[in-house]
Amino acid sequence: MTRRDLPATVDIREVGPRDGLQLEAPLPLQDRLAILKALAKTGLRRIEATAFVSPKAVPAHSDAELLADELERWPHVEFSALVASVGGARRAVGCGVANLEYVISVSEGHSQANVRRRTADATADIAEIAQLVHQAGGQLEAILATSWDCPFDGRTPIERTVEVAQRAVALGADRICLADTIGTATPLRVTSLIHAVREAIPDTEIAVHFHNTRGSGLACSLAAVQAGVTQLDASVGGLGGCPFAPGASGNIATEELIYMLEESGVHTGVDLDTVLTAAALVERAVGHQLQSNLFRATVQT
Template sequence: MNEFDLVLPTAVDIREVGMRDGLQLEDPVPLADKLAMLESLVATGVRRIEVTSFVSPKAVPALADADQVAAELHRFDGVHFSALVANPRGAVRAVDAGIAHLEYVVSAADSHSRANAGRSTAEAVAAVGQIAELAHGAGGSLEVIVATAWDCPFDGRTPVARTVDVTRAAVTAGADQLCLGDTIGTTTPARVVRLLDEVRRACPGVPLGVHFHDTRGTGQANALAALQAGVTQLDSSVGGLGGCPFAPGASGNIATEELVYWLADADVATGIDLDAVLAAAAVTERAVGHQLPSSLYRAGGRNAPRGAVVSGG
């Protein structure tokens, strides 16, 4: 190994979040178009898909068809489907719809927790045990996603100790795994590594993933830092679509195709086909009716003609 070699895992597990995080800020997409998007994503080879969210349709109208989407998942084999919930009522709906692998968001920052879920961080943490019981009773799992793990649009920088306390409490209450969310895309590689180290010390042996937004252009650098720190579970969204409706200024997630592109060059296996992701991005762009933010999608893969635009919209 020379001074320029990167120490990276041999394989990573990418969760595609375009169906949920990607669409939640969009105008409602017709079910047929949404299912076409899902079919194109399954065709990429991705093994995990966050497929919808069981939340108030008034709060997030784009995901009001969660039950209808869940009813179609039997068509797809070999994919770990999960759904996000905001409270125990949402967990009951998800389980009743046939999705037992749940993600529950707890905001480390109180102000974002109140804006996002209508309750304090402590109140949100108190529900973890009930949601875990529902998921486990249905043969599923619970992942707690810690939103505003690094920064909050209302409260500013989130103290590391506060985020660590939330993760420790979530695991104690029954969470099977954790994910740290850079909700407004403000963190940087050094801060990523520091928080990962602290959470690992507090929750040894618990699977830990990361969820980065690319609001300030640091998302892929943060992903690289996380991988170098030993993380092997990352969230990304086709075309870089997405954002949080309850966090002013939050823009899209890191783009799946951009993540797959550089991981392939680093000989890190993802099981995902880049050309298929670009095809899925075209399907997604048609579904949402506007240009996607991903730079790689607009430019094309390495063999695309200079200046080519592969947009399907």
């Protein structure tokens, strides 16, 4: 690898307030706002703030409307929210959150576990959700869960992920995010899928979302960046996981991704020390040790 293999800059979307907290016990609204305040100081341009999903399925985000009412405190940050249905999209747009991530499971097994619907039926809703989002002046990102592997169906064929990505874009998605939901991807598989998807939808931006279940998350991130991806998800402290995917552990840690990229000459625009300060706040809020090796090393020194 040489410096010429890497882009000059990348854009990191912080997903800790949404993905990172969805497996945690519900936090008081003031704690969640304190986390957002700390993250907004870091230089992060995009933050996924919450999810408009069933409070019974994901109690941690039962206060989505209340949280959304407070996001105007940080006008320099582009906030977004995850939805899993047309109803969730209506709730989000009604609260003034116009930039949405709509999650679709590429594999049928995970789709049934996650939303109890066939992939084709869930994908079809993109047309209505995209209309809602675009009328509100926002952008819609289709997150393709289990893009590489499914905890129920096994390895996801490349052509299956490509097919769902093509259909999502045809129905109105503005961006595609390839998600390694259970953290089983490896660098060569990452680049193979990115190249295949890019060939199928050359005019659509591709983002990536990696989990670190098997310790390969950062390696996969670097492979994606080398393949030309400049939009990456990460979670402060490495928090996160999917409640409907057995064995899925935390996301790649924001601070570790920043450290790796900046040390490789790739500018993120995010201040590492300020992210570590936010991670300490998050650890106190959730009441248990964070998974991030970099954070633990910093605390111990």
